[in-house]
Amino acid sequence: xxxxxxxxxxxxxxxxxxxxxxxxxxxIKAGECFGLLGPNGxxxxxxxxxxEGLLAPTSGExxxxxxxxxxxxxxxxxxxxxxxxxxxxxxRLTVCEIIDLYASFYRNPRRSDEIIExxxxxxxxxxxVGKLSxxxxxxxxxxxxxxxxxxxxxxxxxxxxxxxxxxxQLWEIIRRFQSRGGTxxxxxxxxxxxxxxxxRISVVDHGRIIASGSPALLIERLCGNKLIEFVTSNKLxxxxxxxxxxxxxxDRVTQENGxxxxxxxxxxxxxxxxxxxxxxxxxRLEHLATRQASLEDVFVHLTGRxxxxxxxxxxxxxxx
Amino acid sequence: xxxxxxxxxxxxxxxxxxxxxxxLLPVMLAAQNGRWSGYWHLLxxxxxxxxxxxGVVFWIFGFPLLLAVALGMAxxxxxxxxxxxxxxxxxxxxxxxxxxxxxxxxELVRADVLSETDAHHRFQFGKYDLVVAAKGNDSxxxxxxxTRPESVLAQLVVDNQLEIATGRKDTLQSSTRASTExxxxxxxxxxxxxxxxxxxxxxxxxxxxxxxDMRQRKILKRYVATPMRRSDFLLAISTSSLSLMVLGxxxxxxxxxxxxxxxxxxxxxxxxxxxxxxxxTFAGMGLLAASRTQKSExxxxxxxxxxxxxxxxxxxxxxxxxxPEAIQPLLKLLPLxxxxxxxxxxxxxxxxxxxxxxxxxxxxxxxxxxxxxxxxWFRWT
Numbered sequence: 001x002x003x004x005x006x007x008x009x010x011x012x013x014x015x016x017x018x019x020x021x022x023x024x025x026x027x028i029k030a031g032e033c034f035g036l037l038g039p040n041g042x043x044x045x046x047x048x049x050x051x052e053g054l055l056a057p058t059s060g061e062x063x064x065x066x067x068x069x070x071x072x073x074x075x076x077x078x079x080x081x082x083x084x085x086x087x088x089x090x091x092r093l094t095v096c097e098i099i100d101l102y103a104s105f106y107r108n109p110r111r112s113d114e115i116i117e118x119x120x121x122x123x124x125x126x127x128x129v130g131k132l133s134x135x136x137x138x139x140x141x142x143x144x145x146x147x148x149x150x151x152x153x154x155x156x157x158x159x160x161x162x163x164x165x166x167x168x169q170l171w172e173i174i175r176r177f178q179s180r181g182g183t184x185x186x187x188x189x190x191x192x193x194x195x196x197x198x199x200r201i202s203v204v205d206h207g208r209i210i211a212s213g214s215p216a217l218l219i220e221r222l223c224g225n226k227l228i229e230f231v232t233s234n235k236l237x238x239x240x241x242x243x244x245x246x247x248x249x250x251d252r253v254t255q256e257n258g259x260x261x262x263x264x265x266x267x268x269x270x271x272x273x274x275x276x277x278x279x280x281x282x283x284r285l286e287h288l289a290t291r292q293a294s295l296e297d298v299f300v301h302l303t304g305r306x307x308x309x310x311x312x313x314x315x316x317x318x319x320x
Numbered sequence: 321x322x323x324x325x326x327x328x329x330x331x332x333x334x335x336x337x338x339x340x341x342x343x344l345l346p347v348m349l350a351a352q353n354g355r356w357s358g359y360w361h362l363l364x365x366x367x368x369x370x371x372x373x374x375g376v377v378f379w380i381f382g383f384p385l386l387l388a389v390a391l392g393m394a395x396x397x398x399x400x401x402x403x404x405x406x407x408x409x410x411x412x413x414x415x416x417x418x419x420x421x422x423x424x425x426x427e428l429v430r431a432d433v434l435s436e437t438d439a440h441h442r443f444q445f446g447k448y449d450l451v452v453a454a455k456g457n458d459s460x461x462x463x464x465x466x467t468r469p470e471s472v473l474a475q476l477v478v479d480n481q482l483e484i485a486t487g488r489k490d491t492l493q494s495s496t497r498a499s500t501e502x503x504x505x506x507x508x509x510x511x512x513x514x515x516x517x518x519x520x521x522x523x524x525x526x527x528x529x530x531x532x533d534m535r536q537r538k539i540l541k542r543y544v545a546t547p548m549r550r551s552d553f554l555l556a557i558s559t560s561s562l563s564l565m566v567l568g569x570x571x572x573x574x575x576x577x578x579x580x581x582x583x584x585x586x587x588x589x590x591x592x593x594x595x596x597x598x599x600x601t602f603a604g605m606g607l608l609a610a611s612r613t614q615k616s617e618x619x620x621x622x623x624x625x626x627x628x629x630x631x632x633x634x635x636x637x638x639x640x641x642x643x644p645e646a647i648q649p650l651l652k653l654l655p656l657x658x659x660x661x662x663x664x665x666x667x668x669x670x671x672x673x674x675x676x677x678x679x680x681x682x683x684x685x686x687x688x689x690x691x692x693x694x695x696x697w698f699r700w701t
Contacts, residue, residue, distance in 0.1 A: 054545060054701070077547035084545065088537035092372040093365055104353055104361035105548040111348040128372075148546065149347055180347070 002030040004183040010060035022207035038204035044187035081145030091130035106148035135166025155186040191295040362556035403474035406439035412454025423481035449474035511576040512663035513636040523602025531610035532619035565599040585670030598659040604690030630656040658682035
């Protein structure tokens with residue numbers, strides 16, 4: 001299969017000091033949906049803007065379908081559609097006028113009316129951009145990315161700040177683009193988005209890729225299938241956190257927010273043993289639950305931090 | 321772990337794995353775009369936006385008109401100034417009043433009889449230009465302020481009137497003619513100045529401010545992520561502003577002709593050509609001011625710094641000949657001075673374009689340098 005996007009040893013340094021991107025290699029196949037997953041400030045946006053040809057890397061190479069930005073910039077622009085993290089559109093133009101305007105920049109654009117229909121913006125076609133809701137505005141942003149009939153779609157946090165219904169609508173649009181043979185590169189800090197949409201992901205932190213693979217594979221490899229979580233305390237009310245790795249079927253023990261997390265393959269074998277041990281040691285067992293391991297757990301496992309720590313400040317950094 | 325649980329329940333409702341049937345159809349392509357389609361659409365979008373921004377229309381067309389009309393009314397050829405005189409109440413006051421009424425031009429003086437304190441008080445506050453006290457029948461004391469021109473004038477007028485009324489005979493036979501001919505009044509001086517000022521303001525604002533605003537709102541960044549030709553964008557912004565600016569000249573000239581009977585001595589083609597040169601200059605300066613500015617507040621300041629000195633120095637409201645002779649050659653190098661001088665000489669004196677060579681050179685110098693630097697320095701993000 002064709003390689004749509006390839007980059008080697010990509011580095012971006014600001015002011016000669018800060019490494020926003022510290023050596024990233026990617027190879028994204030045509031028709032694939034690829035996700036860059038990482039917390040804010042991990043270097044996702046810098047990476048995607050370098051791939052989009054909007055930023056020049058300090059060092060490293062980028063190829064889109066085998067072409068370089070320096071030599072084939074205009075041609076590559078015809079082939080890609082972009083949704084920036086923050087897209088400005090003229091507030092006093094209508095949906096229809098914006099789409100026509102962006103269509104006029106491409107040699108072979110799609111028909112505006114079809115795009116408007118596909119984005120469910122038909123009712124709003126004559127409305128000013130300033131009057132649209134957040135979800136409608138974001139669909140219009142995607143419409144401006146799709147109107148050139150691109151082969152690759154770059155989406156930088158496409159669903160940030162949207163309500164669940166708008167997010168699902170956008171996911172469907174992205175899936176539809178992919179089903180027509182389009183390639184998608186998106187950045188996100190939503191785990192569910194990456195799990196649902198992406199064929200492969202790379203987890204980015206501090207400007208480096210720290211793990212890559214399909215979401216299921218990453219979860220399986222790094223966190224096992226299932227997680228058992230609970231809190232225990234002795235008769236004095238003190239938390240007891242030691243000696244849980246002796247239980248049958250436990251791959252790894254971690255702690256998080258005072259809870260103990262056991263990575264296991266077969267909960268039905270581990271839980272009875274856990275109950276027995278607790279009783280035997282005279283411990284109180286609370287908040288016992290099992291759940292599917294997620295990319296969040298993968299990220300915590302890899303970095304010791306939560307993906308959205310900066311958004312939900314109550315997460316602690318104790319999962320060493 | 322609430323977040324994870326909630327997100328999982330979100331995804332459970334989804335049925336994304338079902339193939340979306342209609343999506344497998346090929347997309348419908350529109351007609352292929354030509355070389356200039358981007359430019360035309362950018363131009364159309366710009367004009368549409370302007371039309372939907374009522375403020376822009378007001379500042380470019382309405383405000384200068386209002387200014388011209390207001391100033392034109394204020395400085396309309398009114399009757400000669402009336403000197404306001406306070407006559408101090410006393411034995412001679414009636415005599416003074418009688419003499420002033422019997423003088424050959426009593427309309428030049430409006431006199432009131434007031435108590436001494438009142439008279440001085442009001443004189444100090446500028447309500448009266450002159451205080452007259454009668455000392456006996458043929459002896460008067462004038463009190464005036466030598467720093468106030470109208471006060472000096474009042475003293476001369478009143479003294480003259482009283483002298484004639486008491487029997488002075490003029491030995492010279494002189495006559496006067498007031499210059500109120502259209503073409504040589506203040507309003508005729510003012511309108512070309514306002515046209516020049518308006519070209520400067522609309523050039524800097526409609527190009528400079530708009531570009532910075534689009535950069536700040538990341539609209540420019542989104543544009544350069546498409547195959548749009550960057551020159552098309554700059555061209556569309558410049559041409560839309562240029563045509564708007566030159567159009568803005570017409571209502572001002574129209575107002576001068578209709579409301580104030582201002583004669584247009586020179587040719588309309590020359591006027592429009594000089595206006596276009598001015599528009600080019602100030603659009604270039606606007607683009608330069610905007611070439612790297614990130615915030616509209618900064619653009620605001622830069623534009624004010626550029627325009628304020630020219631408001632005052634380039635002869636918009638009053639002639640720059642009031643300034644010391646030494647700096648006048650420098651003032652003539654300012655683009656607005658060149659534009660105002662050229663407009664006045666064509667509109668008022670009917671001068672030909674050939675005589676505007678130096679002024680057009682000044683304009684194209686500023687415009688050319690500005691455009692060149694702006695294009696070199698321009699940042700899209």
